[in-house]
Amino acid sequence: MSIVPVGDQRIGKPSSLDLWDSEDLLSLDLWDPFQGFPLPSIISTHFPSIFPSLETQVNWRETPNAHVFRAVFPSSNREDVLVYIDDDNMLQISTDDGKFMSKFKLPENAKREEATASMVNGVLTLIIPKEGMRSPNVRVIEISGSG
Numbered sequence: 001m002s003i004v005p006v007g008d009q010r011i012g013k014p015s016s017l018d019l020w021d022s023e024d025l026l027s028l029d030l031w032d033p034f035q036g037f038p039l040p041s042i043i044s045t046h047f048p049s050i051f052p053s054l055e056t057q058v059n060w061r062e063t064p065n066a067h068v069f070r071a072v073f074p075s076s077n078r079e080d081v082l083v084y085i086d087d088d089n090m091l092q093i094s095t096d097d098g099k100f101m102s103k104f105k106l107p108e109n110a111k112r113e114e115a116t117a118s119m120v121n122g123v124l125t126l127i128i129p130k131e132g133m134r135s136p137n138v139r140v141i142e143i144s145g146s147g
Contacts (some may be wrong), residue, residue, distance in 0.1 A: 017059070027109065033061060034100075036117045039096065048094060056071065056072060056073055056074075056100045057072045058070070058071040058072075058094075058102050059071075060104060062130075064130075065129060065130060066127050066128060066130055066131065067106065067107070067127075067128040068125070068126070068127050068128075069091070069093070069104070069108055069124075069126040069128075070123065070124065070125050070126075070128075071093055071097070071102075071123070071124040071126075072124075073100075073119075073122050073123075073124060074122045075077070076095060076122060077083045077114060077119070077122075078119040079096070080095055080096045080097065080143050081093070081094070081095055081096070081119065082094050082095070082096060083117055083122055083124070083126060085106065085112045085128075088105075089105060089106040089107075089108070089110060090103055090105055090106070091103065091104045091105075091106055091128075092103070092104075093124070093126070101104075106128065109130045109131045110128045110129075110131075111128065111129045111130065111131055112128060114128070115127065115128045115129075126130065
């Protein structure tokens with residue numbers, strides 16, 4: 001049983017991910033699995049220094065053209081957030097004070113040199129373009145001889 005919809009399986013109908021535009025930041029709805037569950041909000045309200053990362057959410061979407069990450073840092077500005085990609089294609093998003101850190105292994109098709117990031121009102125948006133689909137290198141070989 002799947003709890004995450006993967007799109008309509010009917011032929012000819014695109015999935016919702018195919019229609020999603022990476023420039024449309026409002027379409028990135030973050031899913032909160034604890035929405036309506038009182039425990040995390042009670043803990044973070046009464047003990048914010050123990051659980052500071054409860055207020056940070058990260059979402060990763062893969063579109064046909066890019067990998068798009070969106071992280072919400074409600075009490076941080078762009079100088080407080082660190083983003084880097086190492087030689088092993090590991091993306092790390094963290095805060096300068098060390099209260100939050102998350103790592104993601106990027107696929108081989110990520111163009112990490114062309115990554116762009118922006119932060120508006122505590123929302124970090126990181127767009128990493130993807131390499132185009134590689135067509136197979138196929139060569140037709142002529143057959144010589146008689147018969």
